[in-house]
Amino acid sequence: MQSQQPTNQRESIFNNEVISRFELYNSLFLTLPFYKIKDTGTLLPLFIKSCEDGVKNQETPAKIIERFIAKYTSNTTNKEITDLLFRFIQYIERQVVLFDAVEDASFNKLNVKDEQSSLRALFHKTVDSKELHEKVDKLIEDFSLRLVLTAHPTQFYPGSVLAIINDLTAAIKINDISVINQLLQQLGKTPFFNKKSPTPVDEALNLAWYLENVFYFAAANIQTGINQLLSEFHVDSKNIIELGFWPGGDRDGNPNVDPETTLQVSKMLRQILFRCYYRDFRNIKRRITFRGVESTIGVLQDILYKNAFDSNLEPEDISQDLITQLNQIRDILVEDHDSLFAPLVDDLLRKVELYGCHFASLDIRQDSRILREVHAFCRKHKPISSLFSSNYDELSEDEKISALSFKSAKVIYTTEPEGLVNDALQTIAEIKEMQKSNGEMACHRFIISNCQQASDILQLIELFLWNGWEAEELNIDFVPLFETVNDLSGAAEIMETLYTNSFYKAHLARRGGKQDIMLGYSDSTKDGGYLMANWSIFKAKVGLTQTAEKQNIQLAFFDGRGGPPSRGGGKTHRFYASMGKEIANKNIQLTIQGQTISSQYGSIDSAEFNIEQLINAGIATGMKEKHNVLLDDANFSILEKMANDSYDAFLNLRKHDLFLPYLETWSPLSLLSKITISSRPVKRNSGEALKLDDLRAISFVTAWSQLKQNIPGYFGIGTALKNQENEGNWEQVNKTYQQSGYFKTIIDNCMMSMSKSDFTITAYMANDKKFGAFWQTLHDEFELSKTMLLKLAGHQVLMENYPVEKLSIAIREKIVLPLVLIQHFALERLQHQVTEQEKQAYEKLAIRTVYGVVNAGRNLA
Template sequence: MTRLDVPSPAPAQATDGLAQDTALLSDALNSVLEEQAGRMFASRLQWLFKTAAAVRAGDEGAAERLVAYLRGVPDESVEPIIRACSLELQLANIAEERERARRRRQYDQTGATQRESLAETAQILRDRNIDIGPLMGKLQIEHVLTAHPTEATRRSVLDHQWDVAGLLDKLDDPRTGHARRRHLLSELREDLTLWWQTDELRRVRPKVEDEVRRNLFFFEAVLFDAIPAVLDEIEHELGVNLVQPVLTYGSWTGGDMDGHPEVGADTLASALALHRSTALTLLRTRVDKLAQSFSHSSLRVPVSQELEDSLAQDAQELPTAPVLRRPHREWEPLRTKLGFVHHRLGNTLTPRGREPGYADAQALAIDLRLVLAHVNSRHVASGSIRRLLWQVEVFGFHLAGIDIRQGANVVREATGATLPGFADADEPGRMALLTEALESGRRGITHDPGGEAGELLRVLDTVALSAEAFGPQSVPAFVISMTERPSDVLAAHWLAQRARATSLRMVPLFETRQALEEAPATMASLYAVEPYLTHLRTQANRQTVMVGYSDSGKDTGYVASTWALYNAQEQLAAQAKELDLQLELFHGRGGSPSRGGGRTYRAILAQPEGTVEGRIRITEQGETIAARYADEELAQRSLEQTVSAVLLASALPNPPIKVEWREEMARLSLVSRQKYRGLVYDDPEFIRFFNQIAPIAELSQLNIGSRPPSRKGSSAVESLRAIPWVFAWMQNRVLLTSWYGAGESLASGDLEMQREMFRDWPFFTGLIGTLEMALFKTDLGVAERYLSLVDDDIAERFWSDLKAEHEAVVERVLAITNQQRLLEQTPALQARLEHRNPWIDPLSHLQVELLRRLRAGRDEARGPLLATITGIAAGMRNTG
């Protein structure tokens, strides 16, 4: 039995709650549209929905009527249609999220074990007589929130989404009576009206600080309280006592300089301050709430000499603390102590004269543990104060560590400007120079090279200062993008040591196929450098290596990228084990299938043997953050799935991988890569085809992310960032990056062997499953409408090839999975995705028409066009 074969009970009985919620929201929106845009408009919108559904059903006449109507819509009338369709799609998302929460509650109410839950994981491990204790001792899962260059949802819109979701949840309460329901529906229509009257598009491009604040909102609204709930569930279901937090969070916002001219020392310092103030504010709020409830009388709880001494010291050091003016403070020692804690946190947040605050989060934890030791009840000890201590341990005063990231080319430039001889040396020479400089402590020359290199040096100085001011956990890692050679990492390490940012650990990011293939050799060279090994010893012998799904997929196609990632991880893990090093793999996953998207649970279980070992780091981006952390229940569900998968991947062996399977994957990788690169990189006319069939140029004008869509300002595929590259192919419904090359490679192989691989090899199961999802979301029928935007001399040549490759891959995936239709074995998911299409399709047809108008010089089409981009993104969800 493999990791992916773990037994699970059948899911709970499906309800019609999703359909009811969808209808309720649509009815409420229709009422709003009748008031705001007129009854005729609302009626026309319903006609659009029904006509698009008829087109889906194969009605050619409906297709002609739909296209003719949309082409005739005047510019001033287009925008309301787009916004209404977009709003319907976002409401469908909310209804689906509420259905997920509802199903989780149903499992909890009935006592049934939900798939991919901690309860199921505990049972699997017990059935195999696996000792959970050692597993928990090394468990460490970190999610790293990043800014998403194509995240299309404004914060104001997110606020309205959460308001609507909250009302939907209240309407679902069986205790709600008729009067209360009428009031809630009135609130719903009010919220939808406010949402309708809100700009979906940003008027200006967001700043880096806006993106920092957006991610911090998820901590404030959901994660700060969701994490303790998950830790409590881990203890309960697995029967363990956690001695360390197994979940932590990181961030890239404010520190990700790679190709981003607006990120530097100032944005890092600002982000660190925002993180700290948010963490301290959240902790103060929780401490204040705890003080209100901790009304223990000194007559009923023991008061130790230690507590008395602590209170006396607080009174002496904190003479302005409001708690000193409470008349009952002497008889309520725990409430009084918490009052002093609250005041010290205030001093930490905003220093007041000579009164002290807390030096660090550990000092706060000591005070809270003193309170915990006096509660005189196991019920109280395992309640709110325990959850508060978990929050202190997980989030500290930094909330989430901010990684810094910069490209290896900038690292080389900065090193060349400060270490004489480096710029002109070959690779062995550079390694020798760096090794000698690290051993001798040589800091090179003081020189500001200016530009990105100079800013990197200033950032490293800021990191050193932040370690002193906020602790080393505030900026834990330096991610070196596009790492190609050992000196890239060693140079970054020397620059950090030069700045005295000694706690900063180096994280090479291998992104292209060649870099992934050479990664084991690159790391072997680093491990042979004694100063670097000394650095790893200060990091508890831990080496973090990041593997990039985005650029490897853009470089070589989905199949070849997936195999290169698998091989690199497998070899890196074996290498680290031989050297007695702890390898922590950092997965740079995005939302779309070609960027590592899909179900995290199955993706983790499909990892190569020995690559997880209790530790994993995963990026979360843009709409993925919003989808997983829409509310506390969904966040808990997402986190328990990740914890469960990491535990099972660490404990359960995968079956032996047959030699012929590896040979088949090597062949698939080669054929698919040649097919993909032959189209994308080798055909000189492809870039013209891409720029015409996809809204990539228009995408750069949309104020949806602070980062430019291209690394170098060039239109070439090589310089285009992977995320907008994928986003553009999602917009026109081709999703080329997620399947092109797979058809020819799979079809030319042994079908029976591929079926065996699908059945018995979790890696191949996951590969085909992700491919199937991408194919289901691909719609060449809609995409063909975009072909009218392409020059006649290239349109048919490229389109014929795309259609043939798509037909080949669909046919082969169905044959491998023994299905008649894609997603046939997951009908609920199939129905949910199909339900969106009648609202997405009009947006796609309108986008084609608006692209035609804008490219013909009608600038008034620009605003509505950009609105279609955000609307389609909302419907497709995993966009980039």
């Protein structure tokens, strides 16, 4: 699914369309007069050059900055110096936005669709084969793609800035210098960040910008194309694309999400959707001025307007009614008016069929440990108390499951539930209200994170039956989330227990025999390192697929993917394209979060391209139905050895006494909690001392990416490859690499992660008395990994197969180099005795650099 343009042609386009235009508009931007930043545009190029020269000479950030200040400015006080550095940060933040806009404006020129692997090409192959045609029909019937937007704290741009980026991209496409100049001025004067942390509702509203301005159009456009294609080949149309949403529903470790938040977000999604519908409807009404449709048009206008703007309206699921009325209008246009403007109606009809009254399905997520507490609370009250022995918590897993009766009951609470117990019970009750208002798809999944046993799911079902739900009407999918290496290894056994439980078996049958299972890449990488995480998830998927097939269950994997390769990101579609028949792949579900949203789905063009890639990957894999070569004994054995070696290396690093102190000292980890971009705490148990196990994976990865060391994305893989070479197994390793698309994708993404690393920036740390040897350990593994990966791939440089992407990374890293050095300068100052005022200034300096570094990386966190 990669672009079919020759590499040198793409490089030429990138140089002409992206680099040249960025340099032109950047020179314009640097001359713009902004409040309080006079002369900054003149000084910034000199500062960038000083930073580059200083890094080459392995100088400390303090020396680089102090020499620049002395040479080019008259600043002498700490306040004057920090003020100038803040102004540099402001400029660089906006340079990143400008580069994003220039690159996005050239998206269609740089990314030509691969027609050979498209859905249309696949159908053309079936023309002369009835058997092949039936196989494709079945694939289409079973296939679905669900993209789930999550509110992880690395999507920094507020709606006002996103709108500027959108308009700036459009202006750059046509080189409208006048508009570009105005928008750059607007960008310079627009605040990038909030002064206080957003609430979960604020996060939902910010993320809904993408639903309203991108996905509403992109998903519908793709679905329209699919329907047209299916019609051409006489196949029944089917909605393939689904949207999911976590802000407001994901309460795992976020005490700021409560039942009222969840209801607010559900209502907000509905209202935004109906405003989109009403916007489209006004275009229809403007064109359809014929006789015969006046009454239906009038009724439809009234319905859409009230649902879009009347906050006192009692909401209900009216999607089928909307579809009926739109079809009536369409039939009249076809029969009486030569189908004039029927495509406008078709477009709105398609959107209503896709989004109903909900827009995106709101997932509920909570930690299993909290849900166990809720179950224990309910067991204390009548009539539930009579169903369980007092020593239930001490029972074995089998004994607990045997004790579950799945009886519907109304609990009589003698003590009021509080905190998270109350949250869970209220949420269970209000899911029914959301389904009634917005349709079942509005909220139908409950995700159990840290799922460690079958009873975690079965006990949750009982909570539903005790709080207003009946077994026959339980329209909920219970989704276990397996994250750690240990949990992944036992996942198949847990699901086997569930599938053979009589009540759960009956429940699955009522849900169409379908089971969603979520797998977490972030925490598994934090737990076991990059290679072990990917290998553990691969093995878990194989085992879970076998278990589901044995029980005749249709399985869908929901992949919790972050932006960087260390959190499951990178060339995601290639992972799905490389699956064999041993891994369920008919239903692709994945989270999109942080900068992945803006970088891959930030415009209609890029969203359509990436959605198509995922659909093509899923369908193409279903056609192959081939054995996955990693399951051959020799390949399996070599990956098992490398994963274990990599795991040991990573575990030894994690256990190092300086591991956390190094991160806390040299990265902004300890300051992330002060960044006003997220409602979610940086770590669980936020009132206690920092422990690695409590630290959220996103904060863990962000800290390493700020250091430009990206440890979670490669550490241990060099040791693993070198060990196999030393043991005489290199030929087999190379054979596995050549044969397995999955393994090759792991290696490619690892190289991408390393391409965003630069140890020369921190080379001065090698001389640090406390941390020098630890830094050297990290650097040695980086160099070893680089050497071994290049040898395995047969390349001279990292990302040799992706020269345009490599060039883009290089330019972005050059833009933000001063931010990295300013950050290290501020962190170094904080290690000394400073006044309270200076402490606040340096902390603010370090914090502000985080935004630009992550934004430039596009998938760093």
